[in-house]
Amino acid sequence: MPEKRVGLTARQQKILEELNDCPDEMSGQKLHRNLLASAANMGLTTVYRNLRTLQQKGLVRCRNLPTGETLYSPVNRDHHHLTCVDCGRTMVLKSCPIKNIQLPKAQTRNFELLFHTLEFFGLCKSCHQRQEAIEI
Amino acid sequence: MPEKRVGLTARQQKILEELNDCPDEMSGQKLHRNLLASAANMGLTTVYRNLRTLQQKGLVRCRNLPTGETLYSPVNRDHHHLTCVDCGRTMVLKSCPIKNIQLPKAQTRNFELLFHTLEFFGLCKSCHQRQEAIEI
């Protein structure tokens, strides 16, 4: 896909770099701390505002944990997860199950698709066993 | 699918009823207001806590708006959305595109799947046009 978006500010580029450099997703708070540490000083508000902007440009995606935290990652990293609704631990899926899926044209005709989020929720083995043990 | 979960408290049932009765998703705040109005008095904390529990039981699902609000809906209502990253408006998808998708067994062997969220993000027609106008 061509890199058609232009006009990233210097700080937006910094944020995007930081996200790309880190193999894991990051919360807004952690991103802020990392940037402070790496000499790119930036207010917390600015971090969140630019994250929002980057989402609007289709470059950054986020997902929400049950704890209320929001984790951000670059869109080009097409990761999805299994998340345990009990302990909150997540596993990364090896591949995107809907990579080649087509949405009905009628629904996307008036909509420029930028990215998607697909998350699976359930019980991990240990939480499941714990519940079984209690219910018996 | 059989209703295998048991042991819902009276308040959890009230919350579930309220969600089922309302055709739209609801925020925690709105749910709380509705319950106050319908004589089922309940603290805000209790609402959120029980929503979490209902998620753990696989009966309720939520999605997060860019505003930070969280919207809850019953899992049996298998709805997904197109959401505009600019204006935040959402459209409901007519059908679930991954209803019949199989995850690799290797990844779900140790995981009891309860539900999923699938959300598409992009630009709605009017926001897209506005951006084009600016960029030219």
Add this chain to the structure above:
DNA sequence: CTAATCTTGGGAAAGGTTTGCGATTTAACA
């Protein structure tokens, strides 16, 4: 170069959600 306008940034405040903790209710068992 200057002035008016528009965009961007930061601090403080507000909003929604979650957590901690003592008090109350529910449930189990005798």
Add this chain to the structure above:
DNA sequence: TGTTAAATCGCAAACCTTTCCCAAGATTAG
């Protein structure tokens, strides 16, 4: 039915995120 342990509740505080508002910087026209 009475006693006791466990689960649940609600308030207050904490947390993360977003919004408000004003100052600083950039852009454009004259």
